[in-house]
Amino acid sequence: MSEKRRIHLAAHIPGVNNTTIWSAPDAGSQIDFESFEHFSANAEKGLFDYLFLAEGLRLREHKGRLHDLDVAGRPSTLAILSAIAGITDHIGLVGTLSSTFNEPFELAKQLASLDHLSGGRAGWNVVTSSDAFHGANFRRGGYLDFAERYERAAEFVSVAKELWNAGVDAPVSHHGKHFDVEGDFPVPVSPQRHPVVVQAGDSADGRSFAAQHAEVIFSRHSEFDAARAFYDDVKGRLGQWGREEDSLKILPASTFVLGDTAADAAEKARETALAQVSPQTAIAFVEQIWGKDLSAYDPDGPLPDIEPATDVTVTRGRVRHENPAAVAKAWREKADAEKLSIRDLVIALSGRHSFIGTASQIADEIDRAVQERATDGFVIVGATNPHGLDDFVAEVIPELQERGSYRTSYDEGATLRENLDLPPLVPGSTSLVRTPVGAAQ
Amino acid sequence: MSDHLRIATALGASGWHPGAAGLDRAFALATWRELIGTAEGAGIDFVTIEDSFVRRDAGHLDALLIASAVAPSTSRIGLVPTVTTAHTEPFHVATGLQTLDHASRGRGGWRVQIGDARAEAPLFGRRDPDALPLGDLLDEAGDVIEVARLLWDSWQDDAVIRDVETGRYFDRDRIHGAHFNGRFFGVEGASIVPRPPQGQLPVTVLAHAAPVYELAARHADVVYVTPSDDGSAAALLGEVRDAEHRVRRTGESLRVYADLLVLLGDSAASARDELARLDEAAGAPLASDALVVATTADDLVNRIAAWHALGYAGFRLRPARLPEDLVRIGRDVLPLLDAAGLHGAGDETGTLRTRLGLPEAPNRYTDSQKKEAVA
Ligand SMILES: Cc1cc2nc3c(=O)[nH]c(=O)nc-3n(C[C@H](O)[C@H](O)[C@H](O)COP(=O)(O)O)c2cc1C
Numbered sequence: 001m002s003e004k005r006r007i008h009l010a011a012h013i014p015g016v017n018n019t020t021i022w023s024a025p026d027a028g029s030q031i032d033f034e035s036f037e038h039f040s041a042n043a044e045k046g047l048f049d050y051l052f053l054a055e056g057l058r059l060r061e062h063k064g065r066l067h068d069l070d071v072a073g074r075p076s077t078l079a080i081l082s083a084i085a086g087i088t089d090h091i092g093l094v095g096t097l098s099s100t101f102n103e104p105f106e107l108a109k110q111l112a113s114l115d116h117l118s119g120g121r122a123g124w125n126v127v128t129s130s131d132a133f134h135g136a137n138f139r140r141g142g143y144l145d146f147a148e149r150y151e152r153a154a155e156f157v158s159v160a161k162e163l164w165n166a167g168v169d170a171p172v173s174h175h176g177k178h179f180d181v182e183g184d185f186p187v188p189v190s191p192q193r194h195p196v197v198v199q200a201g202d203s204a205d206g207r208s209f210a211a212q213h214a215e216v217i218f219s220r221h222s223e224f225d226a227a228r229a230f231y232d233d234v235k236g237r238l239g240q241w242g243r244e245e246d247s248l249k250i251l252p253a254s255t256f257v258l259g260d261t262a263a264d265a266a267e268k269a270r271e272t273a274l275a276q277v278s279p280q281t282a283i284a285f286v287e288q289i290w291g292k293d294l295s296a297y298d299p300d301g302p303l304p305d306i307e308p309a310t311d312v313t314v315t316r317g318r319v320r321h322e323n324p325a326a327v328a329k330a331w332r333e334k335a336d337a338e339k340l341s342i343r344d345l346v347i348a349l350s351g352r353h354s355f356i357g358t359a360s361q362i363a364d365e366i367d368r369a370v371q372e373r374a375t376d377g378f379v380i381v382g383a384t385n386p387h388g389l390d391d392f393v394a395e396v397i398p399e400l401q402e403r404g405s406y407r408t409s410y411d412e413g414a415t416l417r418e419n420l421d422l423p424p425l426v427p428g429s430t431s432l433v434r435t436p437v438g439a440a441q
Numbered sequence: 442m443s444d445h446l447r448i449a450t451a452l453g454a455s456g457w458h459p460g461a462a463g464l465d466r467a468f469a470l471a472t473w474r475e476l477i478g479t480a481e482g483a484g485i486d487f488v489t490i491e492d493s494f495v496r497r498d499a500g501h502l503d504a505l506l507i508a509s510a511v512a513p514s515t516s517r518i519g520l521v522p523t524v525t526t527a528h529t530e531p532f533h534v535a536t537g538l539q540t541l542d543h544a545s546r547g548r549g550g551w552r553v554q555i556g557d558a559r560a561e562a563p564l565f566g567r568r569d570p571d572a573l574p575l576g577d578l579l580d581e582a583g584d585v586i587e588v589a590r591l592l593w594d595s596w597q598d599d600a601v602i603r604d605v606e607t608g609r610y611f612d613r614d615r616i617h618g619a620h621f622n623g624r625f626f627g628v629e630g631a632s633i634v635p636r637p638p639q640g641q642l643p644v645t646v647l648a649h650a651a652p653v654y655e656l657a658a659r660h661a662d663v664v665y666v667t668p669s670d671d672g673s674a675a676a677l678l679g680e681v682r683d684a685e686h687r688v689r690r691t692g693e694s695l696r697v698y699a700d701l702l703v704l705l706g707d708s709a710a711s712a713r714d715e716l717a718r719l720d721e722a723a724g725a726p727l728a729s730d731a732l733v734v735a736t737t738a739d740d741l742v743n744r745i746a747a748w749h750a751l752g753y754a755g756f757r758l759r760p761a762r763l764p765e766d767l768v769r770i771g772r773d774v775l776p777l778l779d780a781a782g783l784h785g786a787g788d789e790t791g792t793l794r795t796r797l798g799l800p801e802a803p804n805r806y807t808d809s810q811k812k813e814a815v816a
Contacts, residue, residue: 023603030635031543031635033512058630059616059631068610068612072610073635074633075540076533078509079506079536079537079538079540080543082505082507082510083509083510083512083544086474086509086514101533103528103530103567105494106494106529109494109503110506116468116470116502117469117470117502118470136627136628136630137629138532138628139531139626168496168499179566180566181563182563183495183563183564184495185496185500186493186494186495186501187502187503188500190468280609281608
């Protein structure tokens, strides 16, 4: 009997967006350490590979003012992960950190320190966000050309790896287009040597960056067919970098609604979506595309009959849609065909949950997606902070364990890279290449 | 304010004598837990943690991350990492410290340092090491502190409202952008982190000369100075007070701490012998900016008492050997101070601000609103 593929799950610390329901009775603080204590203890109980923390370096704005409808406020990535290292023993700690608004020497020092303090559990989700809005909080300010974002990211990661490889044993001398780094690194080689590199971009540039540099991709394609298409595309790129299929794990972000019966789950899914998409949130969502103030429209009425503004961004601090006119047209068609109000449409578009069902149904879906190679696992996103994953851990995890594709305990002393069943690094190398491709390298 | 003196200890990856052996497993969390746990158990008020981008000896870890990692396993001691200003991002510095304050439930502080800015420049490659005059670096450090304080206040304590009726999670009138545009950098937005439990983390600076006393007098709560004898102990206090006048400091006056490099023995002779042995191991007599005190616990306590009487609010002790001298400070020095009624063994709960005798930090925006309402 062939062994089942092992499912890899990460626990998404509740994010700063409308997925996180702040009006729920058990909704806690976004920042009190108590929330992180509960969330990480539960995730470690659920034997997740790692905790995942997103980053946003400026409070989001909508129509020129702070966006006040969603939860807001978050910890600084490295400091909170280090504090969580102090209350956990096995779970990986993956933080999102920008390659645009940091410098390699400092970030390499911090990540190596986190890897030491956590006993080899550090991971780095490399993001390249680079607009002037965020830049206004940083020394470099301004804007980095779109094409240069991943170029800087790639050079950033390779400088960091040179520093991690050198440890305190030899000076580093790097002179490239984006960085000049010359001197000794203060942190000795850490338990994992390089923290696990995660990537979350979706463009062609993002995908090739991942194929070359990343060990995990945090994707947004969780639905089975889309997940498989993404999986095939990205894993298909690995060969050209001399890498094997299992040297890169793909974990899409997934939400879930758990019920005692399928019908119960469906009802809860509707309630959850209504809480995530308040009337005000529905209007704001449509304003993002229309590029104008729509506060006079009824969220329970039809979409605005006016045309969207082209080339206007009313929302800052989040990834934006490229073609508002086309999006508006598609929305109209959908709303007309399905007779949806503004709020219903927004729920249909954004309030969709990846998994809805009983624990056993959800476990079946997760297991199937992994066994059929649509994905290597999922980043599980709860709807409330900090209790959003409590039921998942109590009910879905045992079901996965019964199916024989999920761990029943952590391996003692395992690093994050080992939690993820990733191959060990090639000593001394800054690349993930294992089998040289083509001629001599 | 209580006139109890405060005791801090300055920790690094090794003791302060270069001839002393480095810490065993200086890169493991367990080691730091044990060290800082020892200090907390002894009633030491806060620890500072050394840091730099330049490698020292066998290397070291990031101080802010050590402090954050130790925060959950401690409950009383203040955690004051060194975070430098010349090559870091002010926004990350401020929000990182703010997060430490949340994780430690109000026990975070900041030991501000310019750092070895010239030596560090090639590690970053974005500033010319020959174009970093000290005056600019100090002005920049002042700006970094100012921005950090703006960001720490940027969320009023009652900013989160969870108002289901209007669908609003927070009140946008209670969150304020920094809008800081200085000579060296700018920061536009508000902090991404809600206000820290202490409101404002205590800011501390080590200073050896007038321009740095002035920096401290403008921006800090605590200044560490390095008197070499009784005479200079009195003189330095005067210099700090002069600097406060020159910059027209208002409100609370600076808490002045004396730094001492401490090697303790059962007898003064054994302490001196040990110092000689370490000097020999290092190949040179110990050279330090701080007075080297190789003596007994009694003797050290006498000096502390005498300088406290001059006006020193506290002392930052740099252990010559780790962990030996830290253990001796905890085991021998603190009980003597407590017994003499000089150090408060009792009031050890609460925030670092409380421990330091600093008043609650009002939010600048709350205040201005009140004034507007009155006007
Ligand atoms: C699932 C997912 C999560 C992301 N999380 C973050 C984040 O937390 N912080 C951030 O600044 N960018 C985040 N991003 C943005 C990307 O890292 C990237 O900068 C952005 O998608 C633009 O790159 P692209 O053009 O390759 O997609 C995320 C993207 C995806 C797909």
